[in-house]
Amino acid sequence: MSVIWTQAEIDEKQEQVRMIRDSAASMVEQHGGLKRIRNLRYSDTGMGRDVWRDICNAGLTGLRVAEDKGGIGLGMIEYVALQEELGKGLMPEPLLEAGLVAELLDGEESEAQIAGERLILPAGIGSSSILPRLQEARLYGEVGGVMLARAADAYLVATDDGNLVLVDAQSEGLTLEVELLQDGSHLANLHFDGTPVSRQLRGQGTTAAVEAATLGLAAYLVGVMQGAFDMTLDFLKVRKQFGREIGSFQSLQHRVVDMKIHLELARNMVQATACEIDQRHPAERLARSVSTARVKASTAALQVTRESIQMHGGIGYTDEADIGLYLRKVMTLLNRFGSVDEHKRRYTDLITSQA
Known part of the structure; x- marks a missing residue:
């Protein structure tokens, strides 16, 4: 049975989302931003153990885990807000995967996972x-x-x-x-x-945990898009041609508006699906919504990051340009928890079976 929130509950969730966004953004800034991301490339583990300890100490691994299992017990709305902020900073630590496992474990293993004692x-x-x-x-x-x-x-x-x-x-x-x-x-x-x-x-709860991780990945992709979009806007304001900032050229302004539309559509679809999960809508409807949000986030992220590189001109295609990090990240995420084609097929199958 679906849950209907009161205005007080909505206000509380909005405040929690704000605090989570601020905390995640502060963590990204504290740990070196894109400079750290570059230093971790092709390293043995591909992640920072010190950063992972901070993530676990903040309780983020158990954000969606019930309080009686050692977690914080928050919902998907808070979770997608967290993933979006981490995506904006291209954080490589495996919070999606670790959070998925934390939901499925119990006892000492679950506690060790949430506390960061084991990964x-x-x-x-x-x-x-x-x-x-x-x-x-x-x-x-x-x-x-x-x-x-x-x-x-x-x-x-x-x-x-x-x-x-x-x-x-x-x-x-x-x-x-x-x-x-x-x-x-x-x-x-x-x-x-x-x-x-x-x-x-036993594999109880696996389906729901995978759905949550899939939507979390879509939110992370929204964050990657936002990071690339912000960097591109900053570049358009300082790069000059013919004595003018290139951001004043109408053709580029139109392309920026298209990028913004794709970004906001993806964000709204992810947030709406998170709301459906927290309000406990039927499983079949949630599966359709998750696949829809995932497809939109994936295709939009690919388009926005490609456009961002093009707007940087020739320098955008070099490894030294940070804008390229965003497209590379998107390309590595496209097949995680199912490819775009797989989610399209799943959506079609669900619609067909319902009909």
């Missing part, structure tokens, strides 16, 4: 690929596309029977095949050859 990353959760099989407490098979896998202390792995197992990163029979990405991060294929598991869990 457990998801492997194969929400994937449509063939998953590894569990036989006599040992895992066989492989899982692809695990982001920042070298930074993990353990993995929460989805198996072919719909359950989840916890695997330590140093376990025997586990090997990583690492691939570097355009933004300097990495993903890995995990190969299991009789790898022992430390715990088995």
Whole structure:
């Protein structure tokens, strides 16, 4: 049954969103901004351990986790606001993945994940690929596309029977095949050859957790767009041609307006879907809304970041130009938690089944 908020509850949420945005923006600024992002490119773990400790100390890993499990117990509206601010600063730390795992774990593992004592990353959760099989407490098979896998202390792995197992990163029979990405991060294929598991869990709540992570990714993409848009506006105000700032040229103004429209449409779709999740709308409707927001955020982010590079002229295509970091980040995120084509197909299938 859907929830209807009172005006007092709406005001409280708006205040929480404001505080979360301020806190996240301060964290991005405190830890060096784009200079730090450049220094982390192609590093071993692809993330900053000191920054991760600050993120966990602030309770952000457990933002959506219930209070009785050690989390803060806030909703999706607050969560997408957080992800948007982190996207604006291109923060590489795996908060999306860690938050997804924190929702699915319980007991000591959940507490350790939220506190930052261990970093457990998801492997194969929400994937449509063939998953590894569990036989006599040992895992066989492989899982692809695990982001920042070298930074993990353990993995929460989805198996072919719909359950989840916890695997330590140093376990025997586990090997990583690492691939570097355009933004300097990495993903890995995990190969299991009789790898022992430390715990088995039922896959309850997996669908809802993946939906939340997918919408969180869409919000992160909105933040990336906003960061690229802001940088481009600043550039148009200082770059001169023919004795005038190029931002005064009408043709460029029209293109900026188009970018702004795509940005705001994506943001509004993400926020509206977050509101639907918090108000507990039916699962099928939420699935359609999540896929719609994800497709819009992905396509808009690709368009806005490409336009931003073009407006910077030739310098925008060089590695030294910070504007290129935004497009590279978008390109590495497009297939996480399902590609654009997969979400289009899911939306079509849901509409068809409803009809």
